[in-house]
Amino acid sequence: MKLKNDVATSESGFVFNAARGESFTTNPIGVDIIRLLKEKKEIADILESLEQQYEIDAATLEKDLYDFLKILKQYNLLEE
Amino acid sequence: MNNQIQTLTKTMKTGNGRRKLTIAVTGLNNIDSPGPGIPVIRGLKEAASFDVRIVGLAYENLEPGIYMHDMVDKAYQIPYPTVGHDTLLARIEYIHAQEKLDVIIPNFDAELYSFIKIQPRLEQLGIHMLLPTLEQFDARLKGKLFEFGEKYDIEVPKSSEVFSVDELAEKLKKYEYPVAIKGKFYEAGIAYSYEQAKSYFHKIGAKWGTPIIIQEFIKGQELNVTALGDGKGRTIGAVPMRKTYITDSGKGWAGISLGDPSLVKMAEKLISKTKWAGGLELELIKEEKTGKIYLIEINPRFPAWVYLAVGCGQNHPEALVRMALGEKIAPFKKFDVGKMFIRYSYDMICDMADFKKMAIDGER
Numbered sequence: 404m405k406l407k408n409d410v411a412t413s414e415s416g417f418v419f420n421a422a423r424g425e426s427f428t429t430n431p432i433g434v435d436i437i438r439l440l441k442e443k444k445e446i447a448d449i450l451e452s453l454e455q456q457y458e459i460d461a462a463t464l465e466k467d468l469y470d471f472l473k474i475l476k477q478y479n480l481l482e483e
Numbered sequence: 484m485n486n487q488i489q490t491l492t493k494t495m496k497t498g499n500g501r502r503k504l505t506i507a508v509t510g511l512n513n514i515d516s517p518g519p520g521i522p523v524i525r526g527l528k529e530a531a532s533f534d535v536r537i538v539g540l541a542y543e544n545l546e547p548g549i550y551m552h553d554m555v556d557k558a559y560q561i562p563y564p565t566v567g568h569d570t571l572l573a574r575i576e577y578i579h580a581q582e583k584l585d586v587i588i589p590n591f592d593a594e595l596y597s598f599i600k601i602q603p604r605l606e607q608l609g610i611h612m613l614l615p616t617l618e619q620f621d622a623r624l625k626g627k628l629f630e631f632g633e634k635y636d637i638e639v640p641k642s643s644e645v646f647s648v649d650e651l652a653e654k655l656k657k658y659e660y661p662v663a664i665k666g667k668f669y670e671a672g673i674a675y676s677y678e679q680a681k682s683y684f685h686k687i688g689a690k691w692g693t694p695i696i697i698q699e700f701i702k703g704q705e706l707n708v709t710a711l712g713d714g715k716g717r718t719i720g721a722v723p724m725r726k727t728y729i730t731d732s733g734k735g736w737a738g739i740s741l742g743d744p745s746l747v748k749m750a751e752k753l754i755s756k757t758k759w760a761g762g763l764e765l766e767l768i769k770e771e772k773t774g775k776i777y778l779i780e781i782n783p784r785f786p787a788w789v790y791l792a793v794g795c796g797q798n799h800p801e802a803l804v805r806m807a808l809g810e811k812i813a814p815f816k817k818f819d820v821g822k823m824f825i826r827y828s829y830d831m832i833c834d835m836a837d838f839k840k841m842a843i844d845g846e847r
Contacts, residue, residue, distance in 0.1 A: 409742050411821075421742035421820045423704065424725035 510590030511548025522790035526800030623781040644694035666691035714760030721750040742820035
């Protein structure tokens with residue numbers, strides 16, 4: 404799972420796809436996930452990092468993460 | 484070279500040591516479907532290499548640019564292209580006698596044919612333009628675009644020219660709905676049935692005449708590129724944009740510059756293969772399923788959003804003027820990605836005297 408090179412993000416949750424000229428906003432958890440993707444972390448590492456940060460059970464976290472990644476893919480923000 | 488020397492000796496130096504050029508510009512109709520004149524003038528006024536006196540050339544007395552004194556120093560009415568190019572030439576000769584024009588930048592598709600025709604005579608008078616050749620201009624006409632794509636190995640949706648309703652029914656058999664129905668110069672509609680196609684045929688045909696063009700509909704993201712060719716195959720600049728706000732009449736009211744290298748490459752390929760001279764706008768669609776870029780249209784002049792290119796660091800109007808004067812210039816290497824343009828409308832309060840002068844004298 405890799406974020407496209409031409410996707411720029413800010414700490415405030417603003418996401419900009421420079422190739423398509425599309426912008427999105429996300430919440431602080433989304434910002435964390437995108438940052439971890441940018442650091443080229445594997446899914447397991449992202450899950451572990453989020454589990455440490457947020458009070459959430461592993462199953463819900465995993466489901467929510469995959470939902471979020473699906474949205475990123477749908478919006479053309481992830482490499483194929 | 485001679486032209487260049489003549490031009491350089493003719494141009495005046497201003498107080499800041501820069502030469503002052505007199506440039507005539509058409510397309511002053513800065514309305515809800517704006518002409519490129521005012522954006523081009525803004526680029527010229529911001530030119531780093533010269534100062535400029537702008538002569539506005541208008542077809543109608545109410546073209547807003549006529550009344551924008553901070554943009555247009557002097558305005559003249561010119562005859563409609565349908566009157567013929569001899570009449571246009573006579574009018575330009577009159578204007579040149581008053582103004583000593585260095586360059587003309589025509590900004591309408593419909594007038595380009597006449598300006599290309601009178602270009603040799605204008606060159607003799609010392610008036611320079613950077614325009615495509617008649618062959619280049621004709622080859623990219625909407626009805627011929629498919630052949631154009633085949634010739635230059637560029638993806639173009641299938642299209643056909645139609646002159647009558649009977650022909651429309653016959654030709655539509657080769658297409659799947661939806662199809663795009665387009666006017667030869669302006670306007671288009673997407674038809675989902677024969678009835679809709681027929682309705683667009685009548686509506687667009689009544690306004691712009693025939694042929695009407697049927698074009699295969701490609702589902703994907705619509706993108707545009709404003710670019711400038713030097714006439715020898717080199718791209719001097721290219722800035723891609725996506726419209727982010729579209730008006731009811733399909734015009735971009737806001738847009739954003741894109742960092743997609745495949746779009747710039749498309750412009751470079753087209754300019755290199757056709758050896759296009761002057762400004763142009765490419766209308767493209769990136770197909771959703773395949774990511775393929777299709778060429779939908781080539782507009783043979785700068786688009787009304789050309790000032791976005793200036794805002795992104797590529798002053799295309801300035802570069803065009805320098806090339807028209809015979810200067811060699813280096814291509815732009817970069818532009819800002821993520822810059823936006825947003826249009827607005829603005830009510831000017833104008834003096835009746837200007838209107839009167841335009842209506843009676845044909846100039847103000």
